[in-house]
Amino acid sequence: MTAAQMRPRIRPTFAGAWVRRLALFFVLLTALWGSHPALAGQLDRAGIERYFPAPLVVGERDGALPVWPILKQEAGRYEVFAYAFESIDLAPIPGFGGTPPDLLVALAPDGTFRDVKVVSHHEPVFLEGLGSEPLFAFVEQYVGLSARRSIRVGRPNARGSGASAETTVDGISMATASTRVINESILGASLAVARAKLGFGAANVGLKVEARPDADESLSVADLVARGWVRRLTVTHGQAETAFRDAGMDPIDDGPGDRPLTDLTFAYLNVPAIGRSLLGPDRFAALMRELGPGDHAVMVVSHGSENPLGEDFVLGSIPERLAVTQGGLAVNARDMAIERRGAAPDLPNGPWTILRITGAAGFDPSAPWTLRVKLVRERGQILSEKIVREFSADYTLPATLFIREAAEAGPSWLDPWRARGPELGVIALALAGLVPVLAFRRGLVADRRRFAIFRLGFLAFTLGFIGWYAQAQLSIVTLVGLVRAATVTHDLAFLLYDPPSLLLWAFVVPTLVVWGRGTFCGWLCPFGALQEFTAWLAKPLRIRPITVPPRLDFWLRQGKYGLLAGILVAAATGSPLADTFSEAEPFKTAITLYFVRGWPFVAYAVGLLVLNLFVYKGFCRYLCPLGAGLAILGRLRVLDWIPRRAECGSPCQLCKVRCRYGAIAPSGRIDYPECFQCMDCVTIIQDPQQCVPQVVAAKHGRRIAPRPVPAE
Structure with missing residues (x-):
């Protein structure tokens, strides 16, 4: 036989009937794209x-x-x-x-x-x-x-x-x-x-504002006050009485009205000239180390007769009676719970706090902001009512003290890609290693012993890493999501939130055109790998596989296509039956949830594994809706990549007998939609000690006359 006859045959045309069916399917899908109204809230x-x-x-x-x-x-x-x-x-x-x-x-x-x-x-x-x-x-x-x-x-x-x-x-x-x-x-x-x-962040969206590190000079508290970099908020007894009198409350203080009731001194600390002058070099450096990137610190010292922090204030909490606002909106400011020592000696005496404002709050220290203090009074003895009045003081620093630049931003789906980078790298390397093994059939595949070890190791990787660890079991659920996206949401962004699965899809879809369904079903399906490992138990358990009669086998294989059609139609019409029918897949139970699930689902998944002992890959061959979808798309395959000899099927039946998937016809023709790419037949035809035509030819010391390969 010549080398040309041993090469994979490039199909001159696609399978015409299946192309027409696929085209009709996509036309219907396109028609459904705008046929459903947008989803909306359901609460009146x-x-x-x-x-x-x-x-x-x-x-x-x-x-x-x-x-x-x-x-x-x-x-x-x-x-x-x-x-x-x-x-x-x-x-x-x-x-x-x-x-x-x-x-x-x-x-x-x-x-x-x-x-x-x-x-x-x-x-x-x-x-x-x-x-x-x-x-x-x-x-x-x-x-x-x-x-x-x-x-x-x-x-x-x-x-x-x-x-x-x-x-x-x-x-x-x-x-x-x-x-x-x-x-x-x-x-x-x-x-x-x-x-x-x-009005969150209306003026500060996508903007990062930081204090200039070179804005540093040694200043006294008096200098800072003169520049307006340290401000004071004072509420006198008279002001408080007037405010509460307007609420209908009787006066509670007959003393001089100009006495300070609440007296606060406050300042923004990130600017070195302010923070270092008020805290000292060491405490300022410690504060900057403790603040997160983009965080801000505001110091508030209370030296009036009424302390807004309160006697029961808990360090690290949000003060109930103090608030930082900007643009009329409160900014979440929390006490930093750091050691209270080292403040400038000429600061007023009294309890103090440093409030942390995180970078995510949208706070712009170069723009005006306000410190507000609440005063609370109660009236009524039986059903007392709290009356609250607020007083405030504004704070502004020169824009020259700050650096303003665009903050790095990116779509939200980038987070899972960054977080799962190592997993993606491992899977990508595995896929890159699989391609040459499957592509070069005279290499590792031709070595029966070494290839068996490689396949076993790769299936273990698929089950353990891709399935149980990375949770990248592909599922019919993704196809349901695509149909719902086409008919309802018109948004495919949900695919981006599961990077390992999307990486596998990006690999599997092109291989459908090259090799067909088998690359995923035979190598990258974790539940398929679990079935292969389970099948090993058949021999020690002395379980003989059941041979399904050809006619019954043919009709049973159509079941997965019927299930696929039911799921997709239910999804397209918005029926919840799509989710119910999708439970025909045991992937969620066996792989995603590690069999930790309700007993009916566990019994079903275990039952399929038991079936696998008698009918090899019975679920994959007869029930798997995802396999059915891949088989349909796999009919667009451009290569008949499995090498055949003229003697395959007549008289040699070795590959057909060895194929546990039933994907080789008596004529020797490969049924690619049912082929799981185990490569056993490829190994046999490359091995002169297994391939019957080669063994016979060598035994008689002659070459077999080449004959045409039967067309499909």
């Missing part, structure tokens, strides 16, 4: 009131934004307690199932989260998987955090391991992509409301 006033019962009051929905003001009565009038909205109205980011989660968010006027609740979701890992309870607990972490900060999803127990409790929420194992999408949905919707209602 009655629904919102169930989440915010009395004494809270739900106000009128905003005319411009789908936002409900939640009101609370205070000091005889209604104040805005929170703005409530559904994330799907403002940031409909598709989840891993292709449908955006719907979260009810209550955002306080100062930008903190009052509450976050899950209204609905279609995240596969939480639907009949982990259950919804871990998701409910996940969103509860946002309560008390600030929308001004860049909140990130860490690893499980990240906050307990030292991550900032103000900017990090604990992730959930096996739900990395879903939790990141939910985080972005919450923050994206909250930012839209904050900019419209609260």
Whole structure:
């Protein structure tokens, strides 16, 4: 046989019937693209009131934004307690199932989260998987955090391991992509409301402002006061009495009205000329080391008769009666809980605090800002009522003391790519190593012993690293998400939140055109690898495989195509049956959740593995909807890459007998949509000690006359 006859044959045309079917499918998919209305929130006033019962009051929905003001009565009038909205109205980011989660968010006027609740979701890992309870607990972490900060999803127990409790929420194992999408949905919707209602960062979005390190000189407190770099906020007894008298309260102090009641001295410390002069070189250097990148520090010294910090003030907390505001909005400022010593001797005596403002707060120290202090009085003895009055002093520093530059920004989906860089690198190296092995059939594949060891090791890597560790089991859920994206959300961004799976898809799709379905199903499917390892138990257990009759085998193989059609039609029509039918895949149970799931799902997955002992890869051959989808797309394959001899099928049947997938016809023709690329037949045909035609030819000392390869 000539070398030309042993080469893979390039198909002159695509399989015409299947191309027409695929074209029709994509035409229908395109027609469905705009046929569904955009998703919208599902709560009306009655629904919102169930989440915010009395004494809270739900106000009128905003005319411009789908936002409900939640009101609370205070000091005889209604104040805005929170703005409530559904994330799907403002940031409909598709989840891993292709449908955006719907979260009810209550955002306080100062930008903190009052509450976050899950209204609905279609995240596969939480639907009949982990259950919804871990998701409910996940969103509860946002309560008390600030929308001004860049909140990130860490690893499980990240906050307990030292991550900032103000900017990090604990992730959930096996739900990395879903939790990141939910985080972005919450923050994206909250930012839209904050900019419209609260004005967050309107002048400082994408801008980084830092004190110039060379703005340094030795100054006294008097010099700093003269320049306006140290300011004073004084509230006299007379001013306080006047303010509370306007609220209908009787005077409680008959002394001189010009006596200071609250007296505060405050300054911005990041500018070296200010911070070093007030704290001294050593304490200033320690402060700068403790501050995070982009953070700011404000010093407040209290030397009046009434200390706004209070006797029960806890270091490290947010002072209830002190606030830093900019543009009329409160900036989250928290006590730094550092040692109170080393201040300049000519500062007024009294308790003091250093308030930290994180870089995520959008605070611009080069722009005017305000320090506010609250004075509180109570009236009434039985049902006492607190009356609050605020006093303030403005603060401005010269713009020449600061460096202003554009802050680095990037899309939110970059975070998981950065976090999972090492995993992606390992998977990419493995894929790069697999390609030459599969492409050069006269290399490692021709060595029966070495290739068996390589295949075993790669399948172990697929199961252990790609599946159980990196959680990159490809699934029909992705195809469901694509259909939902085409028909409902028109957004494919959900794919970017699961980098390992997207990397595998980027590899698998081109290989469909080159080799067909087998590259994924035979090498990169973790559950497929698990089945192969399980099949080894058949021999020690003395289980003889069952040979399915050819006619029954043919009809059973059509089952996976019917299941695929049912799932995709249900997804396209918006039916929840798509998620139910997708449970035909045991991937979530066996790989994503490590068999930690409800007993019916575990029994089903284990049952498929037991079936595998009798009918090799029975699930893959008869039930797998993802395999069916890949088989259909694999019909666009341009190569008949498995070498054949004229004697294959007549008279030699060795490859057909050895093929445990039933992918070789008696004629010797390869059924590529059913081929799992195990390469056994390639090894046989390259091995002169196994290939029957070569063995016979060598035995008789002659060459076999070449004959044409049968066409498909």
